[in-house]
Amino acid sequence: MKTQTMYEKIWETHLVRASADEVPILYIDTHLVHEVTSPQAFEGLRLNNRKVRRPDLTFATMDHNVPTTDRSLPITDLIAAKQMETLAENCAEFDIPLYDIDSPEQGIVHVIGPELGITQPGKTIVCGDSHTSTHGALGALAFGIGTSEIEHVLATQCLLQQKSETFEIRIDGILPYGVTAKDIILSIIGHIGIDGGNGAVVEFTGSAIRALSIEERMTVCNMSIEAGARAGMIAPDDTTYEYLAGKRFVPKDEAFDAAVENWKQLPTDEGATYDRTLQLDAAEIAPQVTWGTNPGMVTDVTGCVPDPSAMATTDEKTATEHALAYMDLKPGTPMTDIPVDRVFIGSCTNSRISDLRAAAEVAKGRKVAETVSAMVVPGSQAVKRQAEAEGLDQIFRDAGFEWREAGCSMCLGMNPDTLMPGQRCASTSNRNFEGRQGKGGRTHLVSPQMAAATAVTGHFVDIRKFQ
């Protein structure tokens, strides 16, 4: 009997045309659109007198540019405002549903997709954003595309795609106390490097992955791209079906039962093989902190800033020297001795309700250190409402955190939320590239719990020993 991986099943059922001497044409079930990478794609349609083939399979929101301060005030960044206006005009012209800045559904595109049930197992999902891999947490094949490909999907609902390799990352065992999904993925990236997944679609398997909630699985799949992977995915299971039941765009009643029966066919067949595999033991993973200028420059919180001279190659030595100069860190410094100026809790990696609950539990009854300014940016308006209903906003405010409106915010600092040159930030986001959070800003990636604990102590702490 033919055995297939989940990726191969989804791939095969979405082939519109696959002829040996042609590049395969893959059908796209869902296209998510935001304001930053789409304007040139819509303009391309107009220039070529093309229309959007399936506006009913296309969903748009505003997230990258939006201010997270009072939404009743005018947007002060006129260029950003123009980009948002342009999205609204394009959606109106091409009849695409838009969750705009004033919508109760507005939020980071990778937060609202699953939240509304747009993201479903077995779907092909694309978006002009590399963190589209997030949606793989529900058993979808989801990946980021550039603006030319956005235009291609708008016009044809298809993409020209070469099949990727398959890469199983299996994590068995029980995660120790204080170790989160964020630590799993940072630890994986530390193992395989930021190009370790290049050319591959990663499927995360194993008992430690099965034990994760859907929101935790999203954190893992979200950062697959930081290992270079085309996509990350996790097979659907009962946790997935429970999460999806009742969501707005998910089939109801008997149609839901039928959908679940279909979804149950998706997981990788027993005996199917992957092109590559990696196995890790969950019990060996510690809380992670990045020290450098890419997500692979990471260590256990009990570790120290590395010594460039200990690096295996000249390229790595030079890269480490550059990174330490940019980060203003000295080799051998214990991570827990490093003080921070800012804390950012948010982004498509860690801004969902479970992330905010975890951070709030640490912040409750404590105060942000005097030397630190900290902010919490919910991933969506729905997350914000839920958090407020649970009183999490009050816990954060009482502790001295700012409580903001939903958006990408300081993950990439396209809106006014940025680091000042030289400022050091503990961030729950996904990239610590130079200048990512603001020119000259220094980013350390951590879990929400670690970020909250860092905010109150003023420096990195081992959350396992945090009292």
Added chain:
Amino acid sequence: MDAFKEHVGLVVPLDRINVDTDQIIPKQFLKRIERTGFGEFLFNDWRYLENGEPNPEFVLNLPRYAGASILVAGVNFGCGSSREHAPWALQQYGFKAILAPSFADIFRNNCYKNGILPIALPADVTASLSQEAHDTEGYQLMIDLEQQSVICPDGTAHTFEIGDFEKYCLLNGLDEIGWTLQFETDITAYENR
């Protein structure tokens, strides 16, 4: 898209690995709604000092590399975000080809759509080409896409891999959307399944 057949150009070495798209074009320049105007912001934070003056130490600012159209860099060039503004900035600055031991997937795809050729060569080859570009002022390479070959001044040729379809599109400046739309009956048939 402009066709790419052959190109001869000046080589500039960027001796860094894992050059990410945030470095290629920082986020503050992604707010434009046009496809143009990105070249002047290429490598902005490395290329300019705080006061806006060109950083005299950054390699692109060295007079001997003015007009360079071939960039040689380290592994995993273009990692990070899917922003097509990165190849737009490289192309609008004047680059026609990037040579590196490896590229990030989305960036490589985005290059092909914009007439830029991402050429993966073994690390020892890119290292030696980079060294030549350091040592020899005015060091040029010829790129022959039809032959899939990078040809050095001394005649040494390094062949590279490229997908048949990507090659065909680049050689002919093909509109990929037009390509897919010729199969509209297949798409409709798929939708009606």
